[in-house]
Amino acid sequence: MEPKMYAYQCTRCGELHHPRHFVCRKCGNRDFAQVPLEGEAALVTHTRVYNLPEGYMKPFLIFGIARFSNGLCVSGQLEADHPESGMKLKATVGVVKEGVGRDYYGFIFKGAD
């Protein structure tokens, strides 16, 4: 099954959260509906990092913060040749870290170019 990422929408006031919170930041409610968090996003900021964790077999990785059209901002990995603030990105989900006995999935944003 294709892994998915989700936003958590307050069932009382509709406020969106990512990641999941126990209590709604707006109204204090504790019930949330899971809604897919996917599609297009815009790059807010990014950095190319050279000192990578063990297990990442690359000279560098690019990380960024992206804003979805619903307003939610999330951190993720970024695959783009010429990242620039404001550029359009496509949100994909992939392995962001290979753990011992399990892989971790998360956002990998790709330049729409």
Add this chain to the structure above:
Amino acid sequence: MSVRQVGIVGVGHTRFGRFEGPFVEMLSQAAVEALDDAGIRTGEGHGVDQVFVATMGASMLNRQSGVASALVDTLNLRPAMAETVENGPASGASAVKLGYMAIASGMCDVVLVVGGEMMRTVSGWEATDFVATMLHPEAEYNYGLTLPTFAGMFTRLYMEKYGVEEKDLAIVSVKDHQNAMHNPVAHIQLVPDLYSITEDEDARIINPYVAEPLHVYDVCPVSDGAAAVVLCAMEAAGRFRKKPVRIAGVGQATDTHVVAERAVSTDLLAVRLAAQRAYRMAGLKPADIDVAELHDAFTILEIAESEEVGFFPRGEGHLAARRGDTRVGGKIPINTSGGLKAKGHPLGATGVSQIVELVRQLRGEAGGRQVEGAKAGLAVNFGGFGNNVVATILAREE
């Protein structure tokens, strides 16, 4: 508020860098120096009611828990009360805050606060990974995100919004290293040349990127070290050798755990709120502060914090650094100790170390980095990527 006034009568500090020996021995060295400074004789009749030890990583890096109990025993301060305090890189200022509360409440008269971290027992990457465990596990840590990553992304936002340049960051770094040359306990005792680390053809080699646009000279080193202070009720201060420096204000605030969730991505709201609370308690305003220690784990933080605490208008901290306002002799000297950048950043020690520097400044004991006539000092100790911040204001007693 009907609380007792609290003063600092003793300070101690190990040389930051590499410490050979057990963790608790390092803490002990700073502790006895602070006790000696206060004129407290160890042994019977020491009078210490409570010990707080600040450390973020003793259990993870050194595989030791119950550190405060161990310290009380080796110093033979038994049966003093003892707790270990963990609040990430802001553990030190949190421990001082708890010491303040213990005395202000009337529960204690004399409190010893010791902060320490032994980080060089692990590799540089393991240290970075350990610090990253305070990030959000699923939304941040699991991605391979680290504190330098967030600092790099924050720096880019700041540059694009306010026109900060890489050279401005280097100016802050060089200033901190110059100050550290006058601080015998600082880890790094060399001054990089501004031209060589920014414009020279070899600049990219001697000062490579760590997390763009941050270079090596924008990032604090990994250090071992400990710092200690002795707090007492002002009404009991006459017992001690040194004149007390008063804790005039303490403020603390939290912000979102997940950095991407912040409404304004260039704001460090917890810094602003913590400082405002400390000013209110002290009855002082930013213009009353003569010297400041701001948590510059990354050079951009010194600039952003100098704005958030009200020294400069938003977006103008880098202009102040360019003008030299933050140097010793300038309008408001910042990080006279060398800051985290040059003095080093042993996590649990840092908040206590900042207070030690302010005490030395307010006593007039800061040697070649002395701010003449300093009467009030501000320290900002920054936890997470700004999600838990403690601000402390000290004032010289006339």
